[in-house]
Every structure is written in C-alpha cells, then in structure tokens.
Amino acid sequence: MSTPTTAAHAACPALFIAAPSSGQGKTTVTAALARLLRKRGKVVRVFKTGPDYLDPQILAQASGQPVDQLDLWMAGEAYCRQRLFEAAQQADLILVEGAMGLFDGEPSSADLAALFDLPLVVVMDVKGMAQTAAALVAGLAGFRADIRIAGLIANACASARHRELIEGALPAEIPLLAAVARDPALALPERHLGLVQAAEIRDELEARFEAGAAALDAEGLAEALLSLPPVSFAAVPGTAVAIPAALQGQTIGVARDAAFSFIYQANLDLLAEMGATLRFFSPLSDTQLPCCDALWLPGGYPELHAAQLAANAPLRDDIQAFFASGKPILAECGGLLYCLETLTDGDERTYAMLGLLPGHGAMRGRRGCQGMQTAELPEGPVRAHAHHRSLATDTPAPIAHGRRQRHPAPGEAIYRQGGLTATYLHLFFPDNPAAVARLFAPAGTPCNATHTRSLEDTHG
Structure with a gap:
C-alpha cells in the first residue's frame, strides 16, 4: 500500500x-x-x-x-x-x-x-x-x-x-x-x-x-x-483546490449510453463537487427526461445509433419542450449532431434528429478534425479539444470560435440558440469551474462565480 x-x-x-x-x-x-x-x-x-x-x-x-x-x-x-x-x-x-x-x-x-x-x-x-x-x-x-x-x-x-x-x-x-x-x-x-x-x-x-x-x-x-x-x-495547498458550491440545489440531466459516452470522470466529479445532482438518462431507450434544471448531451457515436435515436419520438418531444422552456443545454460533438435537424450516417442514410439547432450533420469518411482548443464562451474560457469525422452544414452564425493551441486560424464554431450551447469542442470542466457553473445555472438563478481553484494560474 x-x-x-x-x-x-x-x-x-x-x-x-x-x-x-x-x-x-x-x-x-x-x-x-x-x-x-x-x-x-x-x-x-x-x-x-x-x-x-x-x-x-x-x-x-x-x-x-x-x-x-x-x-x-x-x-x-x-x-x-x-x-x-x-x-x-x-x-x-x-x-x-x-x-x-x-x-x-x-x-x-x-x-x-x-x-x-x-x-x-x-x-x-x-x-x-x-x-x-x-x-x-x-x-x-x-x-x-x-x-x-x-x-x-x-x-x-x-x-x-x-x-x-x-x-x-x-x-x-x-x-x-x-x-x-x-x-x-x-x-x-x-x-x-x-x-x-x-x-x-x-x-x-x-x-x-x-x-x-x-x-x-x-x-x-x-x-x-x-x-x-x-x-x-x-499535495496542492487546500485553498488552491477549493470549489464553491455554485450549483447547489441544481439537477443536471446527463445523457449516457452507447451513443453518448464521451464523458470525463473529472467533469462529473466537478459538477458534483459544485453541489449539482446528476441524473443519467439514455436517449436510446428512455422515453422521457429525468426531472432536471439543465441538460448535458456529451459526445459519442450518435451516427452508429441514428435510426434508434430518430425512432425515440417521445424523448425527442420531451427534449424539445425542455429547450422551449429556455433551460440550459450543453451539447458537445455527438451531442451537437443530435441537436441538428438531420444526421447522415456513414452509409449515407439520413435520419431526423432533435431540430434544436438549424443545420445538418453528416459523416465524411476518414477525413477529420482534431486538436486542442480553448472554448471562448461568454461565460469564460474553458480549455477543450476537438476530434470528429463529421461535418455540420447550414448552421446559424456562431457566437464564437475555439482558440487553437498554436494556430491563429479560428477553431471550432460555438453556437447558441436560446439556452442551448452547442459545439464540436469537448470541454474540460475543471479548467474553469466558474464558467461551467454559469453555463449550467438556470436563467435567473444566482451563481457564485468565485473561481477559487488556482488551476487557472498554471496556464499562464
């Protein structure tokens, strides 16, 4: 030991x-x-x-x-x-x-x-x-x-x-x-x-x-x-890793199944540390959302399960109603594809998705995008990465782009429609807990924005 x-x-x-x-x-x-x-x-x-x-x-x-x-x-x-x-x-x-x-x-x-x-x-x-x-x-x-x-x-x-x-x-x-x-x-x-x-x-x-x-x-x-x-x-000094209970009393629904599984354990740990209750659900098999104040649709392989996602009309209706309420939704990569109007899989079969964000997703063979980027969110910058072999087209104008680690060209687009934030970027929540808390905090709910974790200091 x-x-x-x-x-x-x-x-x-x-x-x-x-x-x-x-x-x-x-x-x-x-x-x-x-x-x-x-x-x-x-x-x-x-x-x-x-x-x-x-x-x-x-x-x-x-x-x-x-x-x-x-x-x-x-x-x-x-x-x-x-x-x-x-x-x-x-x-x-x-x-x-x-x-x-x-x-x-x-x-x-x-x-x-x-x-x-x-x-x-x-x-x-x-x-x-x-x-x-x-x-x-x-x-x-x-x-x-x-x-x-x-x-x-x-x-x-x-x-x-x-x-x-x-x-x-x-x-x-x-x-x-x-x-x-x-x-x-x-x-x-x-x-x-x-x-x-x-x-x-x-x-x-x-x-x-x-x-x-x-x-x-x-x-x-x-x-x-x-x-x-x-x-x-x-050990890092205790004051350097203190996290405010900025999401105390909030419940976050997290999609997790074979189609949506790209989830850092560190992200789950941070949300819980900030006081959030996490309720997992399966877009593939559940017919309704858990009772929650915010949604997280992480990345994964929705293109491999597009037919099953499209067939789950009751859950689609529930998520659309949740979106209409203006509550926060974070959709990353595969989650972004799920939020578009349609998704075309690798066999060129097209399926209806949630339609929360205008646009169409399609797989594009072996060609892909990857790299480290900082998501320049209105709530604050959060370090992230991109890795995908799909393309989203006919989308609205983004509110921002990712900032690449070492290249001046704009990175992945960041979209916002109502309470929905959607991007190809996978966010690493512990990089900026305060920004993440603001992202998931329901509108009108005060959020303790104090960012006491000193991890941000290590990035310069």
Whole structure:
C-alpha cells in the first residue's frame, strides 16, 4: 500500500507507460498490467495522458478503478499534481499511460513524466526488427536528460530467439522487462476514432485482460512492479483546490449510453463537487427526461445509433419542450449532431434528429478534425479539444470560435440558440469551474462565480 510520509506528501510506486509512436500496444499492456495486479488483490490507479475517452473506459474495466486524464495543457500542473497525490494515498501502484510517441506534442508525455519524476517503461511493437529495437530504446533514453527509462516491454515478439536478440543488444541500464508474444487474442479492437467502447464488448475484453495478465505474469512482472521504489507526490495547498458550491440545489440531466459516452470522470466529479445532482438518462431507450434544471448531451457515436435515436419520438418531444422552456443545454460533438435537424450516417442514410439547432450533420469518411482548443464562451474560457469525422452544414452564425493551441486560424464554431450551447469542442470542466457553473445555472438563478481553484494560474 502507499506510504504517506507527511500531510503534504504521499508515496507510491508508479510507472509511466510510453512508446515511440501510436499503435505500439500501450493500452493493451497498461490494461494487462492493471489486471495482473488487481488479481493479486492490489489497488491500481490508472491515468491516461491527453484528451482521450475510449482508452479510459478500457482501463477502468481492467483496473476496477476510475480513470482520470492527466494533461498539462488542458488541466494544468496543479490539477495533475493533486490527482496523483490523491491516488498515491490509496493505491499500491500508479500507472500513467502516455499519448502518441514519447516526445510528441507540446506538452509531451515526456514532459509529464519528467515533471513528476515518473520512471518510464517503453512499449514497442518489435515486429520486423531485433537489435534495432534496442537502438531505438537507447535513443529515446538519451534524447533528454530529465527522463529515466526503467525498461522495455517488447510487444509482438515472434520467438525466444527474437527475444534473445533484442535483450542482448540493450544497454545494461535498460532491462527487457517482458516480451509479449504476437497474439491476436491480446489486442484490443478498434473503431474509426480509436478503441471500441468498453460497454459494447465487456465480456470479450475480460478474456483479453485475463490473457494479457497471464502473459505478463509469466514474465514475473507482478513481483517487479511491486518491488519498485515509491515515488513521492506532493499535495496542492487546500485553498488552491477549493470549489464553491455554485450549483447547489441544481439537477443536471446527463445523457449516457452507447451513443453518448464521451464523458470525463473529472467533469462529473466537478459538477458534483459544485453541489449539482446528476441524473443519467439514455436517449436510446428512455422515453422521457429525468426531472432536471439543465441538460448535458456529451459526445459519442450518435451516427452508429441514428435510426434508434430518430425512432425515440417521445424523448425527442420531451427534449424539445425542455429547450422551449429556455433551460440550459450543453451539447458537445455527438451531442451537437443530435441537436441538428438531420444526421447522415456513414452509409449515407439520413435520419431526423432533435431540430434544436438549424443545420445538418453528416459523416465524411476518414477525413477529420482534431486538436486542442480553448472554448471562448461568454461565460469564460474553458480549455477543450476537438476530434470528429463529421461535418455540420447550414448552421446559424456562431457566437464564437475555439482558440487553437498554436494556430491563429479560428477553431471550432460555438453556437447558441436560446439556452442551448452547442459545439464540436469537448470541454474540460475543471479548467474553469466558474464558467461551467454559469453555463449550467438556470436563467435567473444566482451563481457564485468565485473561481477559487488556482488551476487557472498554471496556464499562464
């Protein structure tokens, strides 16, 4: 178990799972590690770097614990520090899965690992190479002086001889921690925006987690992980993370099902911390809204369920009446598509949607948009990201655009019709709790706009 040393510090073994690029098997290995330790009765807290929804669903099922994002740009240093500190107080091991390649992006996975002194394990698909894998790991280790690589996990290893060639070429200070055989039974299935949602294939995932855990257990990784020296995590001063109860007494209806599941746990936690009661409902199967003061329609895959959404006329009527009342609605990405007049799916079939916002949505194959942006809302700026392969046309003039992280061109459009705020951007609520409280506060309801969380200070 973790060993808190003072009220302001907690210590716990931790590893950062990185790779030279995307598609190397980071999520597969991280999930297998989490399941392996969970089977030993250990508490494993997993974090995911960057704005990702699907990987955390997978990792939460594997670990049996909630999975939060750690992103220095979107969330800030203080937020990340506090989350790690809280996890270290109750976990036997912390795993942080990186995004893309180790040094990709600004800030990168390496920046996050260096800031919190997290030892790195490199996961690499070694198909088609042997000694070159060792050269690549050595290059990663020597690229920056402020990171430390604790070892290599060779993924898709073809044979015992293949393993020997890689291990023999590695520098002495970088051990080969495991060689995972090339086995389709271990890989996680994918979809056009990433991994398939965990809820869709829960039983299949269980089999893959168990197979992955067994493969890593055979390499002796459980003992190696549990013997890691602890990493010390410092708490952020209590006054810096205080959140006003700005939504006390308010009830927010949250769409959550197979069509709408792109929901940060941190967003739910913040709404609850501000005093809101959350009531979940399914646009696919529920015929009426829960009693609520505001609605949140998050992103997801409405295009895969457009026929079922269109057929749910009772709920459509209920949401239209809610919209007519002028109460707040936040619709993000898939939620935006749901609010348009029609949605055309990938097979070019068109379905009627809610019609709260003029316009038409359509899928557009492999072409897409993604990137980090700040949503310039009238309530205040909120950091966010975009990732979609659809297009909204014939929409009204936006009230604002997202501000891109490093490019002067306008970002995603932000629309407002009555109480509806709709955009392709996925907001990270903890970046600006006061703005989020104003966004969800019903008209005429006083909202405590004091933003006491100092996380905004970390963004400059």
